[in-house]
Structures are given as C-alpha cells and as structure tokens.
Amino acid sequence: MSPDALDARLTSLLADVIGASLESVGADASQSTTPGWDSVSNLGFIAAVEDEFGVSILTAEAMQLHSLADMSALLRRKGVTD
Amino acid sequence: MQELTVQSGSVEFQRRWRELRDHPGERRPLCVALVGSFTLDTLVPYLGCFLAQRGFAPRFIIAPFNQVYQSLLDVNGVVRSGKPDVVLVLTRLEDLCAPQLQRLATLVPEAVQSARAEAHDEVARLCSALLGFEQVETSALVVGTLPAPVSSPLGLLDGSHPASLHHLVRELNLTLWHTTQQARSMRLVDIEAVLGLLGTERTWDHRMAYLAGCPLSTAALRSLGARLARVVGALFLPTAKVVVVDLDNTLWGGIVGEDGPQGIVLGETGLGAAFVAFQEALLSLRAQGVLLAVASKNNEADVFEVFDSHPAMRLRREHWAASRIGWQSKSTSLKELAEELSLGLDSFVFVDDSATECAEVRRLLPQVTVVELPPDPARYVEVLRSEPALDRMRLTAEDLMRAVAYDAEKARAGAQLAAADLSDPGALRAHLKSLELKVAARRLRTCDVPRAAQLTQKTNQFNLTTIRRSEAEVELLRRDPEWSLYVLEVVDRFGDYGQTGLIFARRADAHTWHLDTVLLSCRVLGRGVESAFLWQVIEDLTGRGVRTLTARVVPTAKNGPVMDFLPRHGFTCDVQDTWSRGPLPGQPFDIDHIASEFSRDER
Numbered sequence: 001m002s003p004d005a006l007d008a009r010l011t012s013l014l015a016d017v018i019g020a021s022l023e024s025v026g027a028d029a030s031q032s033t034t035p036g037w038d039s040v041s042n043l044g045f046i047a048a049v050e051d052e053f054g055v056s057i058l059t060a061e062a063m064q065l066h067s068l069a070d071m072s073a074l075l076r077r078k079g080v081t082d
Numbered sequence: 083m084q085e086l087t088v089q090s091g092s093v094e095f096q097r098r099w100r101e102l103r104d105h106p107g108e109r110r111p112l113c114v115a116l117v118g119s120f121t122l123d124t125l126v127p128y129l130g131c132f133l134a135q136r137g138f139a140p141r142f143i144i145a146p147f148n149q150v151y152q153s154l155l156d157v158n159g160v161v162r163s164g165k166p167d168v169v170l171v172l173t174r175l176e177d178l179c180a181p182q183l184q185r186l187a188t189l190v191p192e193a194v195q196s197a198r199a200e201a202h203d204e205v206a207r208l209c210s211a212l213l214g215f216e217q218v219e220t221s222a223l224v225v226g227t228l229p230a231p232v233s234s235p236l237g238l239l240d241g242s243h244p245a246s247l248h249h250l251v252r253e254l255n256l257t258l259w260h261t262t263q264q265a266r267s268m269r270l271v272d273i274e275a276v277l278g279l280l281g282t283e284r285t286w287d288h289r290m291a292y293l294a295g296c297p298l299s300t301a302a303l304r305s306l307g308a309r310l311a312r313v314v315g316a317l318f319l320p321t322a323k324v325v326v327v328d329l330d331n332t333l334w335g336g337i338v339g340e341d342g343p344q345g346i347v348l349g350e351t352g353l354g355a356a357f358v359a360f361q362e363a364l365l366s367l368r369a370q371g372v373l374l375a376v377a378s379k380n381n382e383a384d385v386f387e388v389f390d391s392h393p394a395m396r397l398r399r400e401h402w403a404a405s406r407i408g409w410q411s412k413s414t415s416l417k418e419l420a421e422e423l424s425l426g427l428d429s430f431v432f433v434d435d436s437a438t439e440c441a442e443v444r445r446l447l448p449q450v451t452v453v454e455l456p457p458d459p460a461r462y463v464e465v466l467r468s469e470p471a472l473d474r475m476r477l478t479a480e481d482l483m484r485a486v487a488y489d490a491e492k493a494r495a496g497a498q499l500a501a502a503d504l505s506d507p508g509a510l511r512a513h514l515k516s517l518e519l520k521v522a523a524r525r526l527r528t529c530d531v532p533r534a535a536q537l538t539q540k541t542n543q544f545n546l547t548t549i550r551r552s553e554a555e556v557e558l559l560r561r562d563p564e565w566s567l568y569v570l571e572v573v574d575r576f577g578d579y580g581q582t583g584l585i586f587a588r589r590a591d592a593h594t595w596h597l598d599t600v601l602l603s604c605r606v607l608g609r610g611v612e613s614a615f616l617w618q619v620i621e622d623l624t625g626r627g628v629r630t631l632t633a634r635v636v637p638t639a640k641n642g643p644v645m646d647f648l649p650r651h652g653f654t655c656d657v658q659d660t661w662s663r664g665p666l667p668g669q670p671f672d673i674d675h676i677a678s679e680f681s682r683d684e685r
Contacts, residue, residue: 016093016097040124043124043293044092044124047092057289058289062293
C-alpha cells in the first residue's frame with residue numbers, strides 16, 4: 001500500500017467512527033480540530049484500526065495518538081506499508 | 083437493513099447508532115440511565131443498536147463516572163431528575179473497594195480480615211442505596227452482579243486462601259442476590275454469565291481502563307449490550323404466551339410415520355438424549371407460564387402412541403394446551419390454535435426444523451415469532467433459549483399457575499359443550515350456575531403490585547381506558563389516599579383463575595369518585611364476573627360516603643368488548659365520553675349465580 005492509500009484508509013475509518021463526511025476529514029485532521037473526535041471516539045478509532053490492520057497498539061502508543069498523522073506514522077513504524 | 087449481532091464490527095455499531103439515534107421513526111421512546119463504577123459511554127452504541135432492533139428509540143443518560151451512590155441518592159442529579167424508564171447499574175469490586183483490595187493483597191491476617199469486612203460494608207451500602215432508590219422512583223432498576231476479576235494478586239493461591247479475591251466477589255454477589263429477594267422491583271443480571279460466554283481473556287482490555295476508565299473490550303461491550311437489550315426488552319415488551327412445536331425432527335429424530343413409534347431417535351443416551359434435553363427445555367418454559375401446543379403433519383394414532391408409551395418422552399399429552407395433528411398447512415394450524423386458545427398470533431412462537439415450514443409461517447403470519455432449529459439437535463436447547471420473545475425478568479403467581487389454569491379451561495369448554503343450547507337464556511343461566519363461580523374483591527396490597535402492573539400492560543380487550551402502568555406507578559397510586567385500587571380473584575369448580583381484574587378509582591370530590599381503570603382478563607369474560615366486581619366496588623365506595631361514580635371510555639382498536647360495560651351497568655352518558663352513575667348504590671346487578679365476597683384488609 002502506498003502511503004497515500006494508507007492515509008486514505010485511515011481517513012475513511014475515522015470518518016466512519018466519528019460519523020463525519022469523508023470530505024470534512026482531511027489528512028491533517030487532529031482531535032483538537034475535528035468535532036466529534038473526543039477521547040471516547042478515539043478509543044473506537046484505535047479499536048477499529050486494530051481490527052482493520054491486524055495490529056496491536058500499546059497503551060503508551062495509544063496515549064500519543066491525537067491525529068491522523070500520528071496514527072499513520074505509528075502504523076508505518078509497525079510495518080504496515082502495503 | 084441487516085440486523086447487527088454480537089459478531090458485527092464495532093465501526094458498524096458506531097455508524098448504525100448515529101443513524102438510529104437521529105431517526106427514531108415509529109420506535110417506542112425509552113430513556114435509559116447508565117450508572118457505573120467505570121465509564122459506560124462506550125457501551126452506548128452497542129446497547130443503543132440492540133435496543134433499536136427490539137423496537138425502542140432509546141435516549142441515554144450517563145451518570146458521572148464512579149458516582150454510583152450520588153447518582154442513586156441525589157434527587158437533583160442527572161439520573162433522578164431525568165426520570166428515566168430504566169436505570170442500569172454496573173459496578174466492579176476493583177472500583178468500589180480499591181483500597182480494601184490493596185490491603186487484601188498484603189496477606190497480613192488482620193488486614194485481610196478488616197478489608198473483607200469493609201468490602202462487605204461497602205456492598206451493603208450499595209444495596210441500601212439501591213433499595214432506597216426503588217422505594218421512591220418509578221424507574222425500573224436493573225443491577226449487574228460484580229464481574230470476577232481477570233486475575234488475583236494471589237495467583238493460584240486464590241483458589242483456597244482466606245484472602246481469595248474470587249471468593250470475596252462470590253460472597254458479595256450473593257449479598258446482591260439476597261437484596262433482590264427483598265426488593266420490590268429491582269432485578270439482578272448475572273454479568274458473570276454474560277461475560278463467561280465470551281471468556282474472561284476476551285472480556286477485559288486493560289489498555290481501555292488506563293486510557294478511558296472503561297476496562298471492557300469492544301467484544302465485551304457488544305455482548306453486554308446484547309444481553310442488556312434483552313433484559314430491557316423483557317421488562318417492557320410482552321413475553322410470548324404460546325410455543326407451538328413441530329414433532330418429527332423437532333421433539334424426536336426421524337419421522338414417526340415412516341420409522342414407527344419405536345424407531346424414532348429418542349432416548350437417554352446418544353443423539354436421542356439431545357431431543358430429551360429439548361423436551362425438558364420446553365417443559366421448563368411451561369413451568370414459567372408459557373403454553374405448549376403442537377402443529378404437526380402426521381397421523382394422530384402414531385403421534386399418540388409416542389406420547390402415551392415411548393419411555394423416553396418427557397412431554398406427555400396432558401402438557402399440550404392444544405394441538406393440530408393432520409395434513410393442513412402450519413399457518414392454518416397456527417391460526418386455528420390462536421382461535422382455540424383465544425390468544426393473538428403476536429404472542430405465538432413457532433418452532434420447527436424445516437426451513438420450508440418456517441418460511442411459510444414467516445411469509446403468511448409475520449406477527450408470529452419463528453424459531454428455526456439448526457441442523458444439529460445438540461444445539462436445539464441453546465437456540466430456543468436465545469429467543470428474546472421468550473425472555474422474562476419476573477414471574478407472577480399467575481404465570482406459575484397458567485398451564486394448570488388452561489387445563490381447567492379445557493374442562494370448562496367440555497362442560498359447556500355438554501350443556502344445552504346456550505342461546506336459550508334458561509340454559510345459559512343453568513350453565514353459569516353449574517360453574518359455581520366465586521369472586522373475591524379486595525383492596526390491592528403490595529404483593530399484588532407486579533401482577534396488577536402486568537394486567538395493565540397486557541389486557542387489551544376488556545379494558546375501559548387502556549392506561550398502561552409500571553409496577554412503581556401502581557405502587558404510588560396504591561399509597562395515595564386519593565385513590566382506591568381493587569383487585570379481583572375468580573374461582574370456579576374447575577379451578578382458580580387467580581387475579582384477573584382491576585378497578586382503580588380516584589377521588590374527584592367529596593361525594594364523587596372516578597373510574598380510572600376497569601379491566602378484566604378475557605379468560606373470565608361472559609360470566610357476569612365484571613358485574614359482581616363492579617358491585618363490590620360500588621358497595622365499598624357507598625359505605626365511604628360516595629354518591630356518584632363517573633367514568634370515561636377510551637376506544638382502541640382492540641377494546642370492543644368493553645364498549646357496553648358502562649351502559650349495561652346503569653351509567654348514563656353525560657357529555658361525549660363521560661359517563662356517570664348515581665345516586666349510589668342504585669339498582670343491583672343480575673349476579674345471583676356468583677358468590678361474592680369483599681375484604682377490606684389492606685395490609
């Protein structure tokens with residue numbers, strides 16, 4: 001998967017979880033700038049990412065996840081590339 | 083739209099919940115308060131979706147995190163001021179007694195002893211808060227048992243050491259259970275049983291505890307949401323009244339018409355035992371007040387031989403409230419059974435192993451709940467027990483008596499057939515006299531409240547105003563001096579009908595009382611019982627100085643049978659739907675064939 005494809009999947013997953021339209025969630029979305037992305041829906045997002053990509057996210061990692069860029073970088077570190 | 087199940091993905095629940103929350107449609111509004119010792123926000127999408135699938139439009143009140151006592155006790159808090167229909171309380175020992183559990187883990191004998199005692203005190207405090215809540219609030223109260231911790235500080239020692247954490251949880255759950263026995267309406271849900279299905283390891287996600295104060299995994303939230311939706315459904319929706327079963331490959335393996343009564347698969351060992359287990363599961367439903375009936379395409383003689391003489395049969399002919407054995411379609415049989423039992427098809431569950439028969443019933447009688455048995459008889463019991471239409475959160479004395487009561491009804495019907503032509507008034511009178519009817523009316527007592535609420539919920543036909551009330555609402559009226567609540571018990575020579583009628587009267591002024599509720603179960607209609615009941619109430623009110631009785635009738639799609647009740651009993655129509663009878667007591671009713679008694683004892 002190209003970096004762009006990974007980001008697109010994350011964007012659409014987040015939009016699903018928080019109930020936003022795809023257009024309203026940009027690749028630069030973060031918790032502080034996205035309405036509906038609160039601490040509870042963030043857990044939903046983390047669980048959804050684990051299901052979708054078959055990865056396991058540590059508590060300490062989860063605590064640092066506040067934007068799509070954070071998540072995308074974490075997944076790449078975990079070797080999700082294709 | 084495809085139904086969501088415990089297997090559906092969590093994102094699907096989030097998405098579906100947003101749609102359902104914003105589009106309540108025709109679903110029944112329901113306000114649910116969640117009170118937890120841990121964060122329950124994450125439960126909402128799952129519980130919300132499952133409730134919506136049962137026809138509710140739920141709205142949630144979420145109590146502040148770990149403020150169980152405050153939420154139950156504070157009149158101005160979000161829970162009590164929100165007047166929810168139901169309050170769900172879920173707690174964990176780890177949250178309620180964190181310092182005590184630390185002391186338990188020290189293993190110092192004195193510390194262990196005092197920590198255990200304090201944990202017991204804490205749960206006693208929780209119980210008294212719960213009982214205090216249900217005394218004053220009308221909301222249904224549902225409490226989860228404490229889930230077992232995933233592991234103990236003692237490791238394997240936990241099995242037998244006095245500081246055992248698991249054993250402490252069991253003791254405290256027993257206290258909760260004892261509390262439920264003395265509670266008026268509080269119901270306990272065995273959380274262990276729910277989470278046990280999933281497995282402890284899949285239940286807890288401690289990352290979530292550290293990140294958000296909710297230690298449950300998404301899989302556990304799904305299971306819990308599904309189970310709690312069943313609990314709420316059982317509290318607010320009617321339970322099915324009849325289970326109609328097929329015979330071949332349902333009650334036994336094989337086809338009796340081909341394999342012969344001795345050739346069917348049914349016995350104490352092997353696959354035959356699976357069918358025995360299924361029959362026992364049906365009998366346990368019967369014990370809870372569900373009527374059993376048969377719809378089978380078979381020769382009657384073969385079927386009777388199995389029922390009468392197969393040694394492994396658990397179900398015998400006397401267990402059937404009714405049966406249709408012949409070659410007609412299952413939907414025809416179901417319609418006839420509904421007619422014979424005087425019950426609506428919407429209170430029927432149809433159980434069959436044949437996909438074709440199930441499809442026919444689903445298509446022609448969509449109001450019937452269909453349980454299609456799986457290919458493996460070993461799974462029959464679990465499939466039957468997972469049918470929400472058969473869920474029940476409370477048993478009344480009438481439920482326990484019902485199967486017996488219907489046996490008596492069969493005998494009555496026999497007597498009626500034996501009687502002469504009933505269109506002749508003399509013959510009718512003789513028949514009614516032969517029933518040896520006795521009615522006993524009295525003021526409602528606390529112990530009558532569950533049944534009374536159930537009658538207001540379930541009675542559709544002979545119901546003057548069709549006002550539905552919860553147990554808590556009935557209890558409030560019972561205590562109100564402006565109201566008089568009467569309950570009717572009916573007995574005849576064939577058996578006891580139990581509590582089958584209610585009259586609720588409200589004081590309008592010093593000399594006038596108003597009939598808010600008049601209802602009778604259809605089982606006792608057509609025998610003059612309603613006249614005898616009303617007369618008892620009139621005599622009681624007259625004795626208390628009441629001169630005029632007023633009433634109102636609210637027509638519904640189903641209450642045709644009650645329409646002539648007021649004119650038939652000397653009420654005159656004043657304006658529109660308002661009726662009155664006075665001065666009391668007025669002309670007595672024609673009830674010579676009924677022995678009546680009235681008890682003033684209110685206890």
